[in-house]
Amino acid sequence: MIKYLHTDDSKCVGCMTCTAVCSQMYFKEDNPAKSCIQVFGMGKGAFHLVACDQECRKCVMECPTQAITVSKTGVVMINKSLCVGCLACVAVCPIEAMRYYPGHKNPFKCIACGACAKKCPKEALSVREKEESPAARRPFEVAAAVSQGGKE
């Protein structure tokens, strides 16, 4: 199973509580540019929420040092001690959920901790679980296929 942050754009009113909670939690300041969840104004009172779906795992596949791994609960995590800050993961992320802040050494991303969901006044955010998918398995299949101890 994969734990992830479920977003519901139709409920979002753009109050930015989530970005404040997230950036406070991980960077000790209220700054949307340092939030793992992003809120985009679409005009006419509509908003679009972006956070990692934990499922496509292109970043896991791309990381040259295997600093990006998947936790037991299916969450994509960055191991800062292994990260060389190349930002290849940022480039391959199809929804720009892998984030970086200029001058900070390592990228950052949503790890489905749920802190924002608890504070969201409109219940637009929730931590949920979903099934594994072929995309989610692909990085592990690739690694197994090329392993010198692995089978063809």
Add this chain to the structure above:
Amino acid sequence: MKFDAKSFKLLSEWTYEKKPLARGYNMRTLHVDVGTRKVSEKPVSEDMKKRFIGGKGFGLRLLWDATKPSTTWDSPENEIVIAMGPVCGNTNYPGSGKSLVVSLSPMTGVPIDSNVGGYFGPYLKFGGWDALELQGKADRETIVFLDGNEGLVRIFEAPADLPQDTHLLAEALTHAFAKDEKDLQSVSVVSAGRGADHSPMGLLNFSLYDKRRGGCRVKQAGRGGIGLVLRNKKIRAVVARYKGVEQDSNGAADPAAVQRIGLKLHREIVVNDDKQCKMRKQGTAHLMEVMNDYDLLPTKNHKYGQDPKGPEVASWVWEKLFSQDVPDGCWFGCTLACAHAVDHFLLETGPYKGTKVCVDGPEYETAAGVGSNLYVYDPHGILEINFYCDTYGIDTISFGTMTSFLMECWELGVLNKERTDGIDLSWGNWKGACQILHDMAEGKRFGVLAGRGVKFLADYFAKEYGADPQVMKDIALHGKGLEQSEYISKESLAQQGGYYMTNKGPQHDEAWLIFMDMVNNRIPTFENKAEALHYFPMFRTWFGLQGLCKLPWNDVEPADNAKWPEPNKVPEHVHNYIDLYTAITGEPLDWEGLILQSERVYNFQRTFNIRQGFGHRKDDKPPYRAMGPVFEDEYEARAERYDKQMKEKIGIDPAGKTVAEKVKITREYRLKQYESLLDAVFKRRGWTPDGCPTPEHLKKIGMDLPEVLEVVKGRIEGRL
């Protein structure tokens, strides 16, 4: 077999104080004499930094100071210098992990420079050094170990039972020097292989530990025989360790700008690569069918540029064989990721027959050089030669060009089984080519003879086997003693210059002008060609000063590149480089300044050639196979093209002429054209008609150092 460095016999140890790397420079270099086992450091002066920049510039400067005009490749004072450059080691801009290796070449007698990936260079740099000089000759098999975290250099005696071939040696030493399993990626090994013990085609393999594969990969400093120099010094391997690479390990003046510029290119690659060169899926092997389509893919010793069998080794064939979706960069953060591999490849010949291995490559040059050029269209054959070249430490380009020469000699009747010690060298026989490699590794007669390269072989076959000396000279594809790399140059005069008016010998890294010249006809006059043969070699030299790879410059392009003036220069990417240089070094730079940095080092290298007794006009001339059809059947195979040229360009009506006459007329015309090109290029480069930089030009570009002026004046006044 497992090895532990703790059990290696320690011969000497040297420790140093760690200092921070700032703005891309350590401002000091490391000198290791394996003969005396003394280790020392040298400061980098502001003047050296300004004039020579880094990488190949530092390498040439240090090599010049270490050697004399009488120094040859096997003199103890000859060095192997590994230098990185200020931009090298940043993790954000794709292609930023290159080391430049410089040495007096066993093939040419002049400095060779070879650009190579792998983790060694960046680790050496983060360990505190802008360059490493290896000098002297050891009295026993030696391993040099540099620990950049602990600040020490150790010289060990190599254990007698240590494997010699790279795929085993790099693996053994990576495990021997890593602190634990988690430390394996912190170790990089430079080694050669048994083939390099016996051949001036010997190369250096630079390793990178691949966590997914759970093993070492290797990238090659391939050209010019530096592997033989390493083995002649009895150095079995040089090992670097550095743990803790971070985004700002390079000490950039503006790390956020480095991120921004790098990310911009990462994104461009992710979006455009699949529509452009497919480097991420096919690497440089994407060129195979393009070259075959344009009659540029070397076929049968560069006799032809095309064959109906071409598609059998086309890019899509390699894409299926290469493991996909693996981040195959040769340094962290290279999303162009062209360093592909074929995994679990079952070997059919040689000492490792029956084992499954990971084959690094083939890149285009290898697939063409040991594939189509040998008339080998069996991917398995290409992979097998590729693997053995790498593990024996043999350059696939020189090996491919040399073996195709042997196969043509076989076809011409110059060689037979008696003369090859039983090896059948018919076109396409890849097992025969492999046998040459195995014989080379084992030091057997024919393998060692072949490994001396085509310049030697052409003379040898004429003298010993009575071969026609002129034919031998015509079809032995080398310049200055170095085998030509794998593009057909005969239909592009500019590319003949691009290959043979180079400092180190015919290598495609200085200029690749074929499409510009031949297909798009953008540089029709001698002056146009001379300008291209000034600009591109100077521009491309800059990668070697910085520790950069050339490929992310034009193997991926901005989507709107064609709309801009001079799209061949990929102007947006040039601006990326200028911004990147400034972001790292804090020094301002513009486009002209970039070219000037290169021009200084380029002219220094030319002067170095002159100091060693070379660098004459005659040293810049190609064999005729690189310029036009040598044989009648070669002419007839492209008769329509050549007849048309005769009529339109030469102004002679081919009607009624015999093929022999037409071959002669074409030859005379092309040789004359090349002389005119030499005149134009030397003039544009600020050189005399004999190819010597003038003192005035050296002054103008700021390379008027007294020792440089002394050499050029000596040549101009006829003393050198």
